[in-house]
Amino acid sequence: MQRLAVDPRPDWRERAEELGFAFHTIDGQPYWCEDAAYCFSAAQIDELDDAAQRLEEMSLDLVEDVVRRGAYEPFRLSDTACAMIEESWRRQDKNLYGRFDFAWAGSGPPKLLEYNADTPTALYESSVVQWEWLDSYCAHCDQFNGIHEMLIEAWKNFGLWGHRVHFTCVRDHAEDIGTVDYLRDTALQAGLETGRIFVDEIGWNGKRFVDLVAKPITVLFKLYPWEWLLQEGFAGHIGPSGVRMIEPAWKMLLSTKALLPLLWDRFPDHENLLPASFEADAIRGARVSKPFWGREGAGITRLAADGSIAEAVPGQAEIAEAADAMVWQQAVEMPCFDGFYPVLGVWMIASRACGLGIREDNSPITRNSSRFVPHLFE
Template sequence: MERLAVEPRPDWRERAEKIGFAFHTIDGEPYWCEDAAYSFTAAQIDELDDAAQRLEDMCLELVTEIIEKGDYAPFRISDLACQLIEDSWRRQDKNLYGRFDLAWNGQGHPKLLEYNADTPTALYEASVVQWEWLDSYCAHCDQFNGIHETLIEAWKHFGLWGHQLHFACVRNHEEDFGTTEYLRDTAVQAGIDTERLFIDEIGWNGKRFVDLKAKPITVLFKLYPWEWLLQEEFAAHIRKSGIRMIEPAWKMLLSTKALLPLLWQRWPEHENLLPASFDAAAIRGPKMRKPFWGREGAGIARLDADNAVQEQLPMQGDPGDADAVIYQQAIEMPNFDGFYPVLGVWVVASRACGLGIREDRSAITRNSSRFVPHLFE
């Protein structure tokens, strides 16, 4: 694994916008970057693929055990959430996608930092944008990137013929809108009838959820976290409405960092896991304190061996249950030329199928961290 210095294409902004990648720059700084690329061997790509697939299989096994036992206490979720989880699992509601964030320098075993299982972003740039870059940069090189084709194929197995699939996200958020529109396009390519709207445009007619045309919403893709959705007024109507959600409610068990200690309890010493616990004293040496529902690094703190805070990122929005945190063993993050990469391996329909890399000068990835393409030969 190497970090290569690359000459950016002079018209990269125009190229990005031509393929619909409008959020290539954030606050005046490039989010999409072409001055570097990460290079892997084919064997290293196989290792990442295998690690993500193992982790996904372990997560599904863990969900099965939790629901069979009805042991939801570690997740600190409401009775309604538990009911929705069991309903969706019993119906065998299909899941679409997720992203495992791994720490790895190309040697040893990739280690799981967290699983973004409900509303992962950085999808379009991982699927389409870096592929377009590779096509012009290195015609004989390859990329761990079957995301687009796997998404289209996955939609065909959701049993949506005869349904209109609504896609919703928050308004005035360019990245979320772009991600949602990309996913809607893959559904259209799979032959599915779609409609788009914003979360605040979803209505309730007393019996079912409806769109702005008063048409029933029977299946909804929502780029909106379950923990936020359950705080909305209409959350009380979800069960009786019969609506199907993508991601399904059972994904709540995977989209919280409470997952990390539970994985470690179930598979202690696993090669792809870091020690994690709900109890700080159980983790020796430096550790990371992570809120259950923090996103994009929000609320994460680095603690020393005596639990003193060395670095902390602020929470965004309502912190919720401030005591809902886990502790994970801190590791020395890979450092390439002063940048710390996080390897995001994508799973679609529970199948590992692609890689997106984000890097930062800080060892904690955050909302402003750069997206950098990759290749292998």
């Protein structure tokens, strides 16, 4: 694994915008970066692929065990949420996508940092944008990137013929809107009928959810976390309405950091896991505290072996209100290339590993301002 210095294409912004990639620059700084690229061997890509696939199978095994035993207590979920999870899992509701984030420098086992199982972003740039870059930069090279084709295939296998799939997210958020528009496009390419609606536009007619023209919403893809959804005024209608949710309710068991200590308990000393616990004292040496529902690095603190704070990212309001809902994970020495710390995100589509997106920062904690850098392998 290497970090290559690359000459950016002089028209990269225009190319990005032609692809519909509107959020290539954030707060005046490039989010999509072409001044570098990560290079892997084919064997290294296979290692990442295998690690993600193993972890997906382990995660699904954990869900089955939790539902079978009714062991929901560690997740701090309401009775309503637990009932929805159980019904969803027993119906075998299909899931669409997720992303495992790894720390890895190309040798030894990749180590899982977290699983973004419910509302991962950076999808469009991982799929279409970096593929277009590769075609321009090195046509004879390859890329771990079957995301687009796998998404179309996954939609075809959902059994949604005769339904309109509504896609929703919050308004005034370019990244979320871009991700939803891309996923909607893949559903259209799969032959499905679709519609788009913002979360605050979803209506209720007394029996079912409806869109702005009073059409029933029978299938809803939501780029909106389940924990937020369950706080909405209409949350009590989700189960009785019969609406089919993507991601399904059982993904709540995989979308919080509670997954990390539970995986470690179930698969102790697994080569792709870091020791993790709900108790700080259970992790020796340098460690990281992570809020159950944190995203984009919010609320994460890295502690040195002596307990002093090495780095901390402020938390969001809802994280601060649940300050006791933390997990602790053994700190891993993050790889550093040219002063940048990459996190390797392996994409799962319909529970199959099929692509890689890399974000890097000049500190070990990846956050919403971190850069996206393309990759290739030879």
